[in-house]
Amino acid sequence: MTTTAPVVAFDQVSKAYGEVRAVDGLTLTLHPGETVALLGPNGAGKSTTLDLLLGLKAADNGSVGLFGATPREAIVGGRVGAMLQTGGLMDEVTVAELVRLACDLHPRPYRVSEVLARAGVAQIADRKVNKLSGGQAQRVRFALATAGDSDLIVLDEPTTGMDVTTRQAFWATMREQADQGRTVLFATHYLEEADAVADRVLVLHRGRLLADGTAAEIKAKAGARRVSFDLEGTIDETPLRELPFLTTIDVSGQTVRIQSSDADATVHALYGLGLYPRNLEVAGLGLEQAFVAITAAEEAKQS
């Protein structure tokens, strides 16, 4: 891990499939030790971005660098461990045999027993790979991605098919990898994972980067805040709908929940209506709501 070049450098990278611009002018730099979530809805271009990064697809325009070299050079040098969504596992081999093969191919391999234990597949080491459950197969893919000492670990939707406990164990292992100075890049559409695990979140939409920052920064970028309060008696929604900066309103029983792009002004006007809100709470958006707000704003800009 002795490099001054960025771990990943995308410069104006584009990739189209016919009319579809899967990746559209993406410029991006990743640094050592970052845990980065690539977040986006279906079809946002996450898998294509990772394929370009790994040299599995060629860019139409722009350049992709890994550790100051080409993706191929970096991968041959064992600097990258990858776990892809569709990576087929060989059929008639056991888990241990497959992991041994990955260790043999890596220039700086770990011991097979160590790799099996870390990925939580030691107990199923003698099982044939084609007899595994979806979650077990994902863990084996993870073992293959961590068979040696790589500086960058790339994971495409790694926890698909894992139950909650397995998912938590998986991320704990991943955090250890990051704590040792490795860069971890993972694609996900689970916002809670990006929020809990990543120290940097890249929001991708239609192949373009809409936001790049910590989860907190992305929530702040969405701007809006949630305001909730209770009102006594019969609630007349009409004046509430006229509150300034209001973007959504939901009235349920005595409780009113609104979203506002300027919560201070909205609450001020609420008192101005002569109402007496009880249990008033003002909170930031969750990452999920921020993500919806950012992508909706982009859709509106484009239409």
Ligand SMILES: Nc1ncnc2c1ncn2[C@@H]1O[C@H](COP(=O)(O)OP(=O)(O)OP(=O)(O)O)[C@@H](O)[C@H]1O
């Ligand atoms: N081989 C291909 N041929 C044609 N179109 C493709 C191909 N691969 C991807 N696409 C299209 O490119 C766009 C980006 O796809 P990509 O798989 O990169 O997105 P994604 O964010 O990984 O989506 P998901 O979360 O569903 O895996 C989509 O519109 C997809 O339909």
